[in-house]
Amino acid sequence: MELKKMKTLSKKTRKRIVERINSHFKPEKIILFGSYAYGTPKKNSDVDLFIVMETEDKPSKRRIEISGLFRDRQMPMDFIVKTPSEVKERLLMGDFFINRILKKGEVLYEKKIG
Numbered sequence: 155m156e157l158k159k160m161k162t163l164s165k166k167t168r169k170r171i172v173e174r175i176n177s178h179f180k181p182e183k184i185i186l187f188g189s190y191a192y193g194t195p196k197k198n199s200d201v202d203l204f205i206v207m208e209t210e211d212k213p214s215k216r217r218i219e220i221s222g223l224f225r226d227r228q229m230p231m232d233f234i235v236k237t238p239s240e241v242k243e244r245l246l247m248g249d250f251f252i253n254r255i256l257k258k259g260e261v262l263y264e265k266k267i268g
């Protein structure tokens with residue numbers, strides 16, 4: 155199937171994304187957002203992922219490390235990586251963008267508690 159005709163990512167692709175991230179990091183959550191989550195991708199749409207995980211790294215290094223896992227990617231991808239405390243802080247500040255991701259995005263992975 156041509157990429158431009160896809161309305162969403164296949165289950166197999168979603169699973170591969172989660173497995174690849176989980177094999178190198180310990181995320182609390184991986185959320186697909188943007189056009190692929192909402193069923194509206196265009197020909198040049200990228201895959202948007204919001205990743206919540208504990209890390210001491212600066213935001214730019216986080217993105218580089220996650221992006222490096224997908225050097226062989228077949229489509230453009232964009233990553234936002236935040237710590238749980240950063241997410242909480244942004245929500246308390248009324249960050250509409252993160253709030254929308256959490257409410258409308260598709261959770262691909264969530265760490266089991268307990």
